[in-house]
Amino acid sequence: MIFIPLPFVVALLLVILLVQMVRRNEADLRENIAFMLLIAAYALQSVLIGIRWGYDVRAIMPFQSVLATLIAPLAWIAFSGLTKEPSAHRLASLWPHLLPACLVVLLLIFWREPVGPVIILVFLSYGAALLWLALAGPDVLVESRLDGVLRSYRSLLVTALAILASPVTDIIISFDLEWTGGTHSGAVIAAANVLALMLLGSAAAVASETAASDEEEEDVSHAQTTPRVTSEDSAVAAAVDALMTSKYLYKDVDLNLGRIARRLGLPARQVSSAVNRVHGSSVSQYVNGRRIDEARRLLAATDEPITRIMLDAGFLSKSNFNREFLRITGLSPKAWRRKYRPPKGTMLAISLPGKGK
Structure with a gap:
């Protein structure tokens, strides 16, 4: 019987979601590029997680670390982009968000011990920034189409909480590795990956700016x-x-x-x-x-x-x-x-x- 790790299934679903976004006529690819990159990053991370925990390939871990430090900044870039008018100079202001990934690359080469704490700090920082953004209310998303702004706002909240929850997952895995040798780490990773799928489903809804769901919305x-x-x-x-x-x-x-x-x-x-x-x-x-x-x-x-x-x-x-x-x-x-x-x-x-x- 062929063993297919759950993260591979998650990655496939994310790729399907990404293809649907690209093919959707009403979506402007240039405006939604940050969300698409976010989904692509999560799909790739799911594949890496599947290789690492499904087949115990430890050599993949440095790539996971670098990609992880790109995901949280991508989430911030995507949602903060809905709070201001599109600008031709916006790309020039994005380079500081690459610094965490560059720092992790250098640490992986010269000093690996602080890599874990640095990744946790990155996720906590960007998660807190997203949560602070959400506190301003749905009208802060001035570039989100009014037909679906409340769903965009919900997705912002879900993303902030999920990113803040990611370091908690890392801490649990660290304790599991230390106490049990990683007996439960695979299950924890699988559960966290499913949560990531829920997160990206919300983010994709924002990127394509579909309307809110049929349930009654509260202003x-x-x-x-x-x-x-x-x-x-x-x-x-x-x-x-x-x-x-x-x-x-x-x-x-x-x-x-x-x-x-x-x-x-x-x-x-x-x-x-x-x-x-x-x-x-x-x-x-x-x-x-x-x-x-x-x-x-x-x-x-x-x-x-x-x-x-x-x-x-x-x-x-x-x-x-x-x-x-x-x-x-x-x-x-x-x-x-x-x-x-x-x-x-x-x-x-x-x-x-x-x-x-």
């Missing part, structure tokens, strides 16, 4: 709102309203907070705070409310298929459209059309029932 940033609304907040929120009304900006399926802020010439955080305080919702919920209003108008006034209306209103994902429509109106799009569409030959009422925020 994380809503808990951070304050009831105090300043005149400046009102002015910014009014400017956002005017932009949506005059330019129909909500119809852009790739719309994100960064793009709105750039159109207004304001910092993204200022726009997010103003919308949050004035409307009592995140920017994504505000824009989705506008989209649902447009969808209801089209459902009542036209014979267009619901999928066509979904796209015209600014949604890219059917699951997200259905979930938001149900949240705001209490009905599915099909049921709403059946209930509220006027008989042929009658004039459509100007005000729509159940208007969302």
Whole structure:
């Protein structure tokens, strides 16, 4: 019977995930390159782990160490890239993140003892940085498409926690090697690799910016709102309203907070705070409310298929459209059309029932 280590299966699944991302038409390969490199790194690491623990090839361990010090920086680069406007000079600022890997290479050549602690320190540092980034709330991901920003935010949290958990795994393995000679290390590695698959599944969802899952979303940033609304907040929120009304900006399926802020010439955080305080919702919920209003108008006034209306209103994902429509109106799009569409030959009422925020 042929023995296939579990990490090899994980690597295969990651490769399939990577191929799907490359082939997906809506994904911009240049914008998603960091996430793709992250998945590729995890796939390669899974292969190395399978060789090391499946076949006890210890010579592979230096390659594992170097690759490990690239994975955490890649995660940081990928997610931090969603917090700022793409720049042609961004690649020039990435070189410091290669320093941990360079340091590990030098240590492997001249002094191997500190390699383990250095890798643990790298993961703890980048994990803490990702967690600190997440504390700012979902609107910090200004370059993430509003149609799926909450899932992007969840993926950021999962990634931060998983990277912070990785040093714990290394410590457990070290103790196991010292106390039992590595009796349980294989099982620990296998479990950690499955966790890595879950992590990369989330990261891939962010990279391709698919819509959130069908489960009900909770607006994380809503808990951070304050009831105090300043005149400046009102002015910014009014400017956002005017932009949506005059330019129909909500119809852009790739719309994100960064793009709105750039159109207004304001910092993204200022726009997010103003919308949050004035409307009592995140920017994504505000824009989705506008989209649902447009969808209801089209459902009542036209014979267009619901999928066509979904796209015209600014949604890219059917699951997200259905979930938001149900949240705001209490009905599915099909049921709403059946209930509220006027008989042929009658004039459509100007005000729509159940208007969302």
